[in-house]
Amino acid sequence: MKLPPRPAEPGELIPTDYFQRLTPAELFTTQAPLEVDLGCGDGALALGLARQFPERNFLAVERLLGRVRKVCRRATNGGLQNLRVLRLEARYTVEWLLPHSSVSRLHLLFPDPWPKARHHRRRLVQGQFLLAVHQVLVPGGEFLFKTDDEDYFEWAQTELSLFNRFEALSWKEEDFPYPQTDFEARWRTEGREVFQLRVRKPG
Numbered sequence: 001m002k003l004p005p006r007p008a009e010p011g012e013l014i015p016t017d018y019f020q021r022l023t024p025a026e027l028f029t030t031q032a033p034l035e036v037d038l039g040c041g042d043g044a045l046a047l048g049l050a051r052q053f054p055e056r057n058f059l060a061v062e063r064l065l066g067r068v069r070k071v072c073r074r075a076t077n078g079g080l081q082n083l084r085v086l087r088l089e090a091r092y093t094v095e096w097l098l099p100h101s102s103v104s105r106l107h108l109l110f111p112d113p114w115p116k117a118r119h120h121r122r123r124l125v126q127g128q129f130l131l132a133v134h135q136v137l138v139p140g141g142e143f144l145f146k147t148d149d150e151d152y153f154e155w156a157q158t159e160l161s162l163f164n165r166f167e168a169l170s171w172k173e174e175d176f177p178y179p180q181t182d183f184e185a186r187w188r189t190e191g192r193e194v195f196q197l198r199v200r201k202p203g
């Protein structure tokens, strides 16, 4: 039995074709630098950035429908025209849907660390994914990553150096406004460390 398509939430992006790359026009009608938040959760980062930078566009990607609906509701209530939400798997979005050379910043905050060795191959940050990140970034575009898991952080550093096509950038708190997510705030309140890295596709 074929189910009828789910109607889009206000502010939600439902691609017309999941087997073709999106066009910039399908993403946003107004052309502007694009930032993508993968696994946006409650959307604190994407919502906060969209408010602070109305001259940029933001795509929040999340697989859980409840969270997608919540972020859409907050964006609509806040009158944010520059934020859209895509309900889709993060890796698929980067590898198959985002247009090449379209993203100025790609954020990946607190993805699942898959701590067991036999699950490491499920970690997002590794060769094939990094190649796709490199392809979707514009020259000079950045990939920003945070994790609470030291082992995953070291893994990500190793994968990035093996991939060897990004330049490392420093990332201090005062460099630019970067809203803290609830997840990070909770983690820091417990006195735990957050590991972060920022790299750039050479321009």
Ligand SMILES: C[S@@+](CC[C@H](N)C(=O)[O-])C[C@H]1O[C@@H](n2cnc3c(N)ncnc32)[C@H](O)[C@@H]1O
Binding pocket: 038, 039, 040, 041, 042, 044, 061, 062, 063, 064, 067, 088, 089, 090, 091, 108, 109, 110, 111, 112, 181, 182, 183, 184
């Ligand atoms: C630990 S939470 C972090 C949320 C947010 N980035 C933050 O910092 O608050 C991870 C989020 O990523 C989503 N997620 C996990 N795996 C995903 C995947 N493969 N594709 C899309 N979203 C995913 C989860 O549903 C969850 O909302």
